[in-house]
Amino acid sequence: MKNYITLSDIENLDDLIKEALELKKIDWALDTGKGKTVGLLFFNPSLRTRLSTEKAGKLLGMEVMTMNAGKDGWALEFEDGAVMNSDKAEHVKEAAGVLSQYCDIIGIRAFPDLIDRDKDEAEIVLNAFRKYATVPVVNLESATGHPLQALTDAITISELKDKKRPKVVLSWAPHPKALPQSVPNSFADIMQKIDVDFVITNPNGYDLNPAITKDVSVIHDQEKALKDADFVYVKNWSSYEHYGKVLSVKKDWTLNQEKLKGTKNAKVMHCLPVRRNVVIADDVLDSENSVVLQQAGNRTFAAQAVLKRLLENSDNSR
Amino acid sequence: MKNYITLSDIENLDDLIKEALELKKIDWALDTGKGKTVGLLFFNPSLRTRLSTEKAGKLLGMEVMTMNAGKDGWALEFEDGAVMNSDKAEHVKEAAGVLSQYCDIIGIRAFPDLIDRDKDEAEIVLNAFRKYATVPVVNLESATGHPLQALTDAITISELKDKKRPKVVLSWAPHPKALPQSVPNSFADIMQKIDVDFVITNPNGYDLNPAITKDVSVIHDQEKALKDADFVYVKNWSSYEHYGKVLSVKKDWTLNQEKLKGTKNAKVMHCLPVRRNVVIADDVLDSENSVVLQQAGNRTFAAQAVLKRLLENSDNSR
Amino acid sequence: MKNYITLSDIENLDDLIKEALELKKIDWALDTGKGKTVGLLFFNPSLRTRLSTEKAGKLLGMEVMTMNAGKDGWALEFEDGAVMNSDKAEHVKEAAGVLSQYCDIIGIRAFPDLIDRDKDEAEIVLNAFRKYATVPVVNLESATGHPLQALTDAITISELKDKKRPKVVLSWAPHPKALPQSVPNSFADIMQKIDVDFVITNPNGYDLNPAITKDVSVIHDQEKALKDADFVYVKNWSSYEHYGKVLSVKKDWTLNQEKLKGTKNAKVMHCLPVRRNVVIADDVLDSENSVVLQQAGNRTFAAQAVLKRLLENSDNSR
Known part of the structure; x- marks a missing residue:
């Protein structure tokens, strides 16, 4: 290197x-x-x-x-x-x-x-x-x-996975400010380099740079995307298409326990800092599902x- | 611990x-x-x-x-x-x-x-x-x-005392700004845990939290309190009773050599930073009585x- | 020391x-x-x-x-x-x-x-x-x-000189802001303490403190001063005479390759940070003549x- x-x-x-x-x-x-x-x-x-x-x-x-x-x-x-x-x-x-x-x-x-x-x-x-x-x-x-965050994320998934090829979902979340796409970009990139079943879910208008997501399936229905997930990586980003804009989104994309029900008791990741009850609800961050501190430690x-x-x-x- | x-x-x-x-x-x-x-x-x-x-x-x-x-x-x-x-x-x-x-x-x-x-x-x-x-x-x-300052203060008194049970006076001093009670609180607390004859002196309206000072005698006459002191710990704090307020005080509470006359050639302490000629006069800080640097070193x-x-x-x- | x-x-x-x-x-x-x-x-x-x-x-x-x-x-x-x-x-x-x-x-x-x-x-x-x-x-x-910069400069000249007594020229340069005389003062000082042929060139009104420059020849014609130089130390400073002022200067004092022609392929020094194309032109800083990075390393x-x-x-x- x-x-x-x-x-x-x-x-x-x-x-x-x-x-x-x-x-x-x-x-x-x-x-x-x-x-x-x-x-x-x-x-x-x-x-x-x-x-x-x-x-x-x-x-x-x-x-x-x-x-x-x-x-x-x-x-x-x-x-x-x-x-x-x-x-x-x-x-x-x-x-x-x-x-x-x-x-x-x-x-x-x-x-x-x-x-x-x-x-x-x-x-x-x-x-x-x-x-x-x-x-x-x-x-x-x-x-x-x-890329240091993405490497951490790959390390954390390697460390915590209990099957050869876990399902990993990158799930967009709301945020009051316009945030960069750097974390989801590198995460989407590295997930294509390790052995996972990788899916991205975000509202319309929030698709990441297609040169990075390539053939990854992008599903605009969060519930459907989260189905059977082993890992959910939650993250906000501003629009790539309408560059840097915060678009109005009708549905509630905050990750909470209700939404985890369809998953395989998924482990929840976030790069931090995370805005509680906006990006991820307390009932997830304070539960056993959350691995955000272990992730930060890595x-x-x-x-x-x-x-x-x-x-x-x-x-x-x- | x-x-x-x-x-x-x-x-x-x-x-x-x-x-x-x-x-x-x-x-x-x-x-x-x-x-x-x-x-x-x-x-x-x-x-x-x-x-x-x-x-x-x-x-x-x-x-x-x-x-x-x-x-x-x-x-x-x-x-x-x-x-x-x-x-x-x-x-x-x-x-x-x-x-x-x-x-x-x-x-x-x-x-x-x-x-x-x-x-x-x-x-x-x-x-x-x-x-x-x-x-x-x-x-x-x-x-x-x-409490790190208070421990330092107890160490410094232990190091410098020339009798088993020295008289230690915590003496309030003027200051243009409203300062916390944190230093005098912890000092009053630790003085009750070591073998000293401890007295506090401050103007009316400046009594510290009674839950901390407990049975310590609080004397509103500075001259009387300083009598025979071996150590004088000078410090400003804002009012606890009229919380956070700077009350008008008629007498001059600045510690100077004149006021040290009644003491047993007391060693003068302060946690620093100290405002010269407001909290303590130059004639004390620049004299042998001052141990503020040794104290800071501890x-x-x-x-x-x-x-x-x-x-x-x-x-x-x- | x-x-x-x-x-x-x-x-x-x-x-x-x-x-x-x-x-x-x-x-x-x-x-x-x-x-x-x-x-x-x-x-x-x-x-x-x-x-x-x-x-x-x-x-x-x-x-x-x-x-x-x-x-x-x-x-x-x-x-x-x-x-x-x-x-x-x-x-x-x-x-x-x-x-x-x-x-x-x-x-x-x-x-x-x-x-x-x-x-x-x-x-x-x-x-x-x-x-x-x-x-x-x-x-x-x-x-x-x-003086740490001046010592660095003397070290760098000692390291790079290819003759016993090189010619060193301190050459003033333009700058949008008023800068201190500290660097040229210490440089002029140390050049009088090592074995070099030292000359200062600056516009009228920019002569340094004569108590520091002493017998060093100060030449107000840059071209003449640079003749046969082995080292050119470029630096802006504000006026010492009209203290702290930025005086208007008619000629262009920016050091560029054209001006280096009269030198002995001089090595060009500067303490950094340097404003490119104001103090020294790109064609010098990006050439073999520049030793500013080696100098900073020292x-x-x-x-x-x-x-x-x-x-x-x-x-x-x-």
């Missing part, structure tokens, strides 16, 4: 999941990262990604340096050839080049604006760091993807497995 | 003070916390608590992760059953549950609003973390108490003793 | 440069700083200084604690004798005294206001910490100097050499 920008950077997903679950057992592998530094740069808020990746680095024996971009440092320019006589003090060429001097791996979080689809899909921030950094870059959630081991691969690769290439 | 929420969590105070003073001598005890992580979550500013607790963790060999809640992460909801369709993105149930996956101990700082006494006394933030965290929780100053060893106990307890309970 | 406030704190510059280049080779020297803590206090934004000094501390085996002053902690009062009944919660006497209890070395970044020259030259923040701290203080860029080893000296000195003095 040379970078971890999208799931396609993973060479052998099954091996990586196994390794994460091994790392979960041994807890510390301090020699792997000794003398190495990971720098985490946040353009947006973070709780789980920040702490789990910091912890993953430390569990590998690495030094960790975390910065709130913009707030702690300088406003960055991303445009090539810009005449920088306005509010941006530093070009990403230098910022990425300098971070590469201090860090052996760089993590970047940069959310979409949800205004201009082409601009968000260009992944300007993440791609600029990938282009100008001379060390591996890890996607800590970008405009269109969240973030550490997903990050650890990815950082370990990146370190091993850069060792080999010397 | 299972948590460190209030002073009543301490099983044997004398032992804990002794241990802190032992830890002060040896400086590092890196094996105790090896492979363990403490997460510090600040809802309010901090200098001493932040750095001394970070340092205490490192001195024990722990990994330390510090976050400014709200700023770095997500706005939290504390109400049970809330329909989260407004500005709060994450419920404390998940936040505490998730932090418990990444941290072996969680520290929380959450000040009072000083508007609604019942609400502040409910200790909503701290108690929610205690309720939903599955690891020990440490109070880094809450709405009504600051914050490290108080935190170290508490973290060590919590770690030992969780090891035993496995 | 007892502090690192200005370049005059360096006892033997050649030795220090050599040591930094040795540290660059060995990468880790973990025993030197084991059990020691460096605290970094930022009153202003920072990317390179923050991360390189954090990394330098870690490379020496130190614990590192970083704080954004004001934002994470309390607003500080610097005036002696102040009656603190307004917005400042803590006096630097206590802040510096307390940090000295938690840290073995304290780093301070505090920029000038660029309004009142006398006030900026008094270096109120840095000098207050030097005065009241009981541990070594490191200047992380103050109102009038940036920040780590300059900081490491300084921290190591300070640690060694405090060990000896025990």
Whole structure:
């Protein structure tokens, strides 16, 4: 693995999941990262990604340096050839080049604006760091993807499934604000790479990017989709078609115990933070069906497995 | 010790003070916390608590992760059953549950609003973390108490006293802003647990919560109270009776050298930050009487003793 | 070395440069700083200084604690004798005294206001910490100097020069905002301490403080100054004479390839962040002439050499 920008950077997903679950057992592998530094740069808020990746680095024996971009440092320019006589003090060429001097791996979080689809899909921030950094870059959630979350989700399903090929349903949920498609995009992507029966359900107008969902069946009737599910992954996202919009939806899509009745006592997943009684009802989150905390706990081991691969690769290439 | 929420969590105070003073001598005890992580979550500013607790963790060999809640992460909801369709993105149930996956101990700082006494006394933030965290929780100053500061104060008096039972006076001081009662509350509490002759002096209207001060004599004449004092602990707090109010006070309560004359060359303590020439005069802070820096230094060893106990307890309970 | 406030704190510059280049080779020297803590206090934004000094501390085996002053902690009062009944919660006497209890070395970044020259030259923040701290203080860029940057610059020139006495030109550049003179001050200072042919070029009205530039020739014709240069150090600064002002300048002072023609294929340096196509053109920054990233990388080893000296000195003095 040379970078971890999208799931396609993973060479052998099954091996990586196994390794994460091994790392979960041994807890510390301090020699792997000794003398190495990971720098985490946040353009947006973070709780789980920040702490789990910091912890993953430390569990590998690495030094960790975390910065709130913009707030702690300088406003960055991303445009090539810009005449920088306005509010941006530093070009990403230098910022990425300098971070590469201090860090052996760089993590970047940069959310979409949800205004201009082409601009968000260009992944300007993440791609600029990938282009100008001379060390591996890890996607800590970008405009269109969240591959560390998706790897966590695959690990959690592998850990919890009680049959070879469980049925997994990605179920849209309501939310007062317009949210990115990055989590459902990466989840839909990775579910096509492991051995599950995968279905997406969302209201009309909320279909995800067809280039990502490909042949996955998208069912607009939630009840029908949830039938016999072993796992329900609940998540809101704003419209991809009417880009970034929150469309009015007549039916109630909040996941509650009533809706779980048609499932095979499904385990309920969510990447968190979750708005209770809007996205998922208390009666689900506070029940045995919910595995959201175990899922969040696995973030550490997903990050650890990815950082370990990146370190091993850069060792080999010397 | 299972948590460190209030002073009543301490099983044997004398032992804990002794241990802190032992830890002060040896400086590092890196094996105790090896492979363990403490997460510090600040809802309010901090200098001493932040750095001394970070340092205490490192001195024990722990990994330390510090976050400014709200700023770095997500706005939290504390109400049970809330329909989260407004500005709060994450419920404390998940936040505490998730932090418990990444941290072996969680520290929380959450000040009072000083508007609604019942609400502040409910200790909503701290108690929610205690309720939903599955690891020990440490109070880094809450709405009504600051037990790490109080332990530091007891350690400092133990270290500096030159008689078996010194006279200790908690003396109210003026301040331009309404401040919490958390520090004087915890100080009044711990002074009743060690062998001192303890007196409180404050203007009328500034009596602390009688459920905390109990039988301690509260003297409204500062000069009389200070007579023969070995230690004077100076601190402002807003009114408990007229909750959160700054009442007009006619006499000058600022501690200065003139007022120290009646004492037994008393050592002067303050938890810091201190407003010079308002709370304590320069002629005291810059004199040999002041032990505020030594006191601040002991914050490290108080935190170290508490973290060590919590770690030992969780090891035993496995 | 007892502090690192200005370049005059360096006892033997050649030795220090050599040591930094040795540290660059060995990468880790973990025993030197084991059990020691460096605290970094930022009153202003920072990317390179923050991360390189954090990394330098870690490379020496130190614990590192970083704080954004004001934002994470309390607003500080610097005036002696102040009656603190307004917005400042803590006096630097206590802040510096307390940090000295938690840290073995304290780093301070505090920029000038660029309004009142006398006030900026008094270096109120840095000098207050030097005065009241009981541990070594490191200047992380103050109102009038940036000695860690200057040491980096001397290290970089030593590393890259291909003749005994290269010609080094400090060349002023345009900038939309008023910037401090701290970097050019310290650069002009250190260039007079190593074996180079040093020239400064800037427009009329932009001459630096003559107490710093002393006998260095200041040439107001950029083309003439650049002739045969081996190194060009590009940097904007606001006027010292018309203090803090951005004066209108008729000629174009942006460094570009055209202007490099008269040099000996000069290596181009800048402390970063650099505004592209305002301070230096893309055709220089993206060429082989630019050594700005290597220069930024050396920040780590300059900081490491300084921290190591300070640690060694405090060990000896025990």
